[in-house]
Amino acid sequence: MRNEKIVTAWNRLNPDRNTKERIFQNLRDRLETNNAKNIPQRTFPRFAIGLLALFVVLVGSFGTAYAASATFRDYVHTLFFPRYTPEEIVSIGNGHMTGSFDEIDVLRSFLDKWNRLEFGNSVTAKENGNHYSLFMQNKDQLQAFVDSNDDGYCIVVYIERSEYEGTEGIWQVTGYQIVENEDAEIMKNQLEPYTDE
């Protein structure tokens, strides 16, 4: 419900033409300033220049040191192409050989494979290698005499312990042979029964 007196009173507050134009111009200026602030800077950022300079200095220093110092060159080569001492190479070789830290494990694994792959043709380990006796030449060289399914023969397995970094040594099978039982008894007499102490 419009009231003319109030409408008139309020209309008297209307801005004059100059005021309208001034506000419009101020508003345009304000919006243009805001837009200018939002425009991304096209200049190369200072931190990028700093990084580039640092990169150039580092590359220069590296090149100089590489050209001038044989020690530095060797060090760089070692980083990219590792070089090992002979001891390290033996150690790495041992680590890659099949073996175990338990001599019985090594023997049983070997006998299992012996039977499965029929290493000895008709001569197989009796009851998967459950029947054997261990003798030693010294504390690092063992011979296992394993009963076979062929009554006249037994299987002799040679096991040796190699040094392996950080352990008591790694046991590995180094050889085997099939011998007649009588010869086996002679061999046993030249050895000592094995004790793991």
Added chain:
Amino acid sequence: MSFLEKEFETLYNQYIDMIYRLCFSFLKNREDTEDAVQTVFVKYLKKKKRLVNENHEKAWFIVTASNVCKDMLRQSWRKHDRSMERYDEIAVRKDAADHEMEMAVMSLPDKYKTVVYLYYYEGYQTKEIAEILHKPASTIRNYLTEARRHLKKILGGTL
């Protein structure tokens, strides 16, 4: 001038009087009013959602202008500026006869001012005002009653 600038100029010309007089009735001085008017238009331009029709647009401008003015008045340093001396600015360019009503309108408490404007000037119904201001219709009616009482008191019974 780009299409957007033309569109904005049209919009500006359409609403500048309304926003200015409403802001002036709150702030009572030219500088603050001009600041408030600019703020309202900037808010409109920064708005991500466009308004569905002209009625919504008009209502948005009225409500935003009132809120901007109330925000400005809340700032303590501006409160000191609200002396009655500021009315003289208007009186200089107005007839003394109508000055009384003008003074009465401007002296309305802020919470009634927008309601009186919407009801008596824009001709909205109380229900419509309630929707625009997000207040119950009964509150709007109470505001109008109080505003009328206030105006009658100042104008000596004539409204």
